[in-house]
Amino acid sequence: MSPSEAAAPTPSQAGTRFLAEIHEQPEALERLLERDEDFARVAAAIQERKATTIRMVGHGSSDNATSYGVYAFGLLPRWTALRDSISLVVYYRAELDMSGCTVLALSQSGRTRDVVEYVRRVRERGAFTVAITNDPESELAHEANDVLPLCAGPELAVAATKTYLSTLAALGLLAAHCAGEGDRFVNELRASADLLRTLIPTLEARIGGVAVPFAFAGRMFVVGRGAEYATVREIALKLLETCRVAAEPMTATAFAHGPVAALDSLFPVWAIASDDETLPAVLEAVARARHV
Amino acid sequence: MSPSEAAAPTPSQAGTRFLAEIHEQPEALERLLERDEDFARVAAAIQERKATTIRMVGHGSSDNATSYGVYAFGLLPRWTALRDSISLVVYYRAELDMSGCTVLALSQSGRTRDVVEYVRRVRERGAFTVAITNDPESELAHEANDVLPLCAGPELAVAATKTYLSTLAALGLLAAHCAGEGDRFVNELRASADLLRTLIPTLEARIGGVAVPFAFAGRMFVVGRGAEYATVREIALKLLETCRVAAEPMTATAFAHGPVAALDSLFPVWAIASDDETLPAVLEAVARARHV
Numbered sequence: 337m338s339p340s341e342a343a344a345p346t347p348s349q350a351g352t353r354f355l356a357e358i359h360e361q362p363e364a365l366e367r368l369l370e371r372d373e374d375f376a377r378v379a380a381a382i383q384e385r386k387a388t389t390i391r392m393v394g395h396g397s398s399d400n401a402t403s404y405g406v407y408a409f410g411l412l413p414r415w416t417a418l419r420d421s422i423s424l425v426v427y428y429r430a431e432l433d434m435s436g437c438t439v440l441a442l443s444q445s446g447r448t449r450d451v452v453e454y455v456r457r458v459r460e461r462g463a464f465t466v467a468i469t470n471d472p473e474s475e476l477a478h479e480a481n482d483v484l485p486l487c488a489g490p491e492l493a494v495a496a497t498k499t500y501l502s503t504l505a506a507l508g509l510l511a512a513h514c515a516g517e518g519d520r521f522v523n524e525l526r527a528s529a530d531l532l533r534t535l536i537p538t539l540e541a542r543i544g545g546v547a548v549p550f551a552f553a554g555r556m557f558v559v560g561r562g563a564e565y566a567t568v569r570e571i572a573l574k575l576l577e578t579c580r581v582a583a584e585p586m587t588a589t590a591f592a593h594g595p596v597a598a599l600d601s602l603f604p605v606w607a608i609a610s611d612d613e614t615l616p617a618v619l620e621a622v623a624r625a626r627h628v
Numbered sequence: 629m630s631p632s633e634a635a636a637p638t639p640s641q642a643g644t645r646f647l648a649e650i651h652e653q654p655e656a657l658e659r660l661l662e663r664d665e666d667f668a669r670v671a672a673a674i675q676e677r678k679a680t681t682i683r684m685v686g687h688g689s690s691d692n693a694t695s696y697g698v699y700a701f702g703l704l705p706r707w708t709a710l711r712d713s714i715s716l717v718v719y720y721r722a723e724l725d726m727s728g729c730t731v732l733a734l735s736q737s738g739r740t741r742d743v744v745e746y747v748r749r750v751r752e753r754g755a756f757t758v759a760i761t762n763d764p765e766s767e768l769a770h771e772a773n774d775v776l777p778l779c780a781g782p783e784l785a786v787a788a789t790k791t792y793l794s795t796l797a798a799l800g801l802l803a804a805h806c807a808g809e810g811d812r813f814v815n816e817l818r819a820s821a822d823l824l825r826t827l828i829p830t831l832e833a834r835i836g837g838v839a840v841p842f843a844f845a846g847r848m849f850v851v852g853r854g855a856e857y858a859t860v861r862e863i864a865l866k867l868l869e870t871c872r873v874a875a876e877p878m879t880a881t882a883f884a885h886g887p888v889a890a891l892d893s894l895f896p897v898w899a900i901a902s903d904d905e906t907l908p909a910v911l912e913a914v915a916r917a918r919h920v
Contacts, residue, residue, distance in 0.1 A: 389681075389708075395885045406713050410722045416681075418710040421698050422881075423854040427905040430702045450881065494889075555847045555874035562715040573886065576876075580890040582847035584868075584876045589714075589742065593687045594865065597786075598872040613719040 354493040354578070359536060364498040365529040367487040368505055372522055375506070378466055378482050379513030387438040387464040388514075390417035392507075393454050394442030397496040397570060401442060401503040404566035408511035411563075415514070426453050434463035439480075440507070441467050444491060444499040446474020455479045468506050470499050484510065495577045500570060553604050556581050557595065559625075560608035561588040561617050567608050588614070588621035596621075599628040646785040646870065651828060656790040657821040659779035660797055664814055667798070670758055670774050671805030679730040679756040680806075682709035684799075685746050686734030689788040689862060693734060693795040696858035700803035703855075707806070718745050726755035731772075732799070733759050736783060736791040738766020747771045760798050762791050776802065787869045792862060845896050848873050849887065851917075852900035853880040853909050859900050880906070880913035888913075891920040 382388070390409050392402035402419045409417035420439075424430045441455045446469035456479055459465045467480035470488050477483040486502040505525055512521030550556075556575060560568040568585045575583035586595060588607070599605070605625040609618040674680070682701050684694035694711045701709035712731075716722045733747045738761035748771055751757045759772035762780050769775040778794040797817055804813030842848075848867060852860040860877045867875035878887060880899070891897070897917040901910040 395882055399882065407716060407720070410713065410716045410724060411720055414723050414725070416710075416724060418708075421702065421854075423857075423879075423906055423909075424699060424702045427854055427909070428699070428703055429905075431706050432702060432708060433706070494886075557874075562713075562719055565715075576887045576890045580892075582849075582874045582876055582890070582895075584874060587715075590687055590691065594786075595868050598868045598874070600872070603874075613721075614715055617715075617719070 350493065354495055354497065355540075357491060357493050357497045360489065361498045361501050361536070362529040362533045364486075364488040364502050365505055365525060365532070367489070368502050368509070369522055369525055369529075371485060371487060372509070372518065374484055375509045375513050376518055378484060379510060379518070381482065382438045382464060382514060385438075385464050387436055388413070388415045389437045390415055390440060391420040391434075391437050391458070391463070392417060392440045392442065393420050393422050393451055395448055395451070396573060397500040398442035398444065398448075398503060400566050400569040400573060401500060401507060402440075402566075403569055404504050404563060405440065405507040405511070407563040408508045409514070412508075412511040412515035412517060417511075420454075422450050422454050425457050426450050429457075432461065434458045434461040437463045439463045439465045440510075441465060441476055441480060442469075442503055443467070443474075443476050444470045444486070444488075444496060444503075446471040446476035448476070452476050452479055466510075468503060470502075495574055504566065550581075550604060553581055556583040556604045556606060557591060557599075557625075558583055558585045558606045558608070559588045559591045559618070559621055560614075562610075562612065562614035564608045564610050564614070564618075571606060571608070588618045592621050592624055596624050596628070599625060601628060603628075642785065646787055646789065647832075649783060649785050649789045652781065653790045653793050653828070654821040654825045656778075656780040656794050657797055657817060657824070659781070660794050660801070661814055661817055661821075663777060663779060664801070664810065666776055667801045668805050668810055670776060671802055671810070673774065674730045674756060674806060677730075677756050679728055680705070680707045681729045682707055682732060683712040683726075683729050683750070683755070684709060684732045684734065685712050685714050685743055687740055687743070688865060689792040690734035690736065690740075690795060692858050692861040692865060693792060693799060694732075694858075695861055696796050696855060697732065697799040697803070699855040700800045701806070704800075704803040704807035704809060709803075712746075714742050714746050717749050718742050721749075724753065726750045726753040729755045731755045731757045732802075733757060733768055733772060734761075734795055735759070735766075735768050736762045736778070736780075736788060736795075738763040738768035740768070744768050744771055758802075760795060762794075787866055796858065842873075842896060845873055848875040848896045848898060849883060849891075849917075850875055850877050850898045850900070851880045851883045851910070851913055852906075854902070854904065854906035856900045856902050856906070856910075863898060863900070880910045884913050884916055888916050888920070891917060893920060895920075 465480040467476045470486040472485040488502045558572045572583040572585035575581040757772040759768045762778040764777040780790045780794045850864040864875040864877035867873040
């Protein structure tokens with residue numbers, strides 16, 4: 337029976353699945369780490385081919401993860417990583433020189449049609465192609481030169497959770513191996529899995545009270561900057577897909593550059609901040625939002 | 629007197645300026661074309677330095693224009709053009725190798741702080757830097773290796789119109805010269821200016837009736853694909869800045885991949901379609917939106 341023939345889950349079933357898969361995140365991360373040797377192998381192949389420009393493609397949560405990849409590859413091996421245009425290659429058939437490029441094709445299912453087609457074309461044009469997918473037997477995996485399996489286990493909820501986190505981990509781990517820092521990154525990922533195991537139940541207990549005032553929100557901005565911009569995009573997509581909130585992701589600086597003018601006192605803004613070099617820009621944006 | 633000391637325009641004055649600057653677009657385009665030799669000179673300098681990876685940076689409307697640049701450089705000289713991360717260079721100080729890269733720094737005012745700082749850093753790291761700005765005497769223009777002036781005349785409305793169009797024209801014209809097709813592109817831009825002169829009054833007469841039903845919309849999706857994705861982003865930003873509509877730009881394919889589930893019959897979707905290779909994907913997205 338194909339997924340489309342299966343009965344659609346009721347809203348309550350969908351919520352239960354969604355929450356269950358959030359709880360599976362630590363185990364999914366640990367399963368990914370068991371495949372560390374695959375990441376080391378692919379990193380060595382990238383370096384051997386001198387394919388150090390990283391082109392990333394995906395849709396939805398996979399596309400959001402590419403925003404993290406820009407920083408992972410920029411800060412670890414100091415390579416240029418870009419979210420490539422699928423349209424340029426697949427629809428317009430632009431004849432770009434892809435030698436010297438690695439393509440990371442991200443698809444949980446491995447069945448995203450235009451991502452598969454993109455890989456087919458750029459491989460012909462000289463790119464080294466790697467599928468990062470939860471299904472190592474998928475069409476995408478077969479089309480690419482190499483495969484990095486997410487090992488997240490079946491994902492049944494429509495809104496991705498564990499595969500999104502595993503995709504970030506996969507991008508970071510590959511970038512770390514490319515920079516010769518794979519071992520350190522493995523240890524940090526393992527510590528993150530432990531931390532998540534403690535944090536998720538704690539957050540779950542506290543989050544209800546925070547969520548209630550937003551139950552009827554129809555629109556929201558989600559702002560952040562730097563590596564957290566991936567989180568910003570993913571939160572906005574989750575709000576849209578699960579709560580029907582028209583949530584727009586934007587960088588803290590883009591927000592302050594114009595859209596802040598659209599705010600009124602009933603327009604919620606969700607800010608994501610990490611204690612890193614981008615924190616002052618995020619705090620400045622939040623201060624402006626509060627003074628509306 | 630600095631702009632912040634000047635009296636803020638009333639809403640009616642702001643609307644009058646905004647409309648006046650829309651009407652100035654054909655003249656702005658023609659003034660840009662008078663500087664065609666500058667574009668040919670910069671294109672020659674890019675080729676001489678073999679700086680054929682194009683990194684673009686800007687905020688707001690300038691950032692939206694970079695989405696068009698990806699297609700202009702991909703389809704004309706067949707080079708890789710990317711919207712670069714300002715945070716990676718300016719905040720995280722990532723030490724990327726920028727030799728072989730041209731940087732196009734886009735800022736109407738030439739005073740966007742982190743764009744100026746970005747140019748300073750990437751120039752030190754070996755990039756060939758070009759400022760595309762409406763103020764050739766600005767700090768940005770002085771910081772860059774070369775300058776392409778937009779020649780759009782003073783832009784007073786807060787929501788950019790003529791400088792946005794002129795930025796697209798500048799990116800296209802530079803890409804065309806890089807591909808040895810500058811003369812053809814000049815002729816097409818001149819024809820576009822003529823067409824605009826006829827179209828703007830016609831559109832102005834018809835648009836009022838279309839706009840009225842949306843007067844109270846609080847949220848909207850704007851969808852399209854390929855080269856028109858720049859238009860999609862710019863329309864969404866205009867809706868946000870001038871009408872306070874939480875308008876989210878997305879590609880037609882990303883839309884169909886998930887957010888379509890957030891629609892109901894009172895959720896407006898604005899689709900942009902061109903008669904090019906991406907049309908089927910846009911029509912498919914529109915069909916899905918209509919059947920909600």
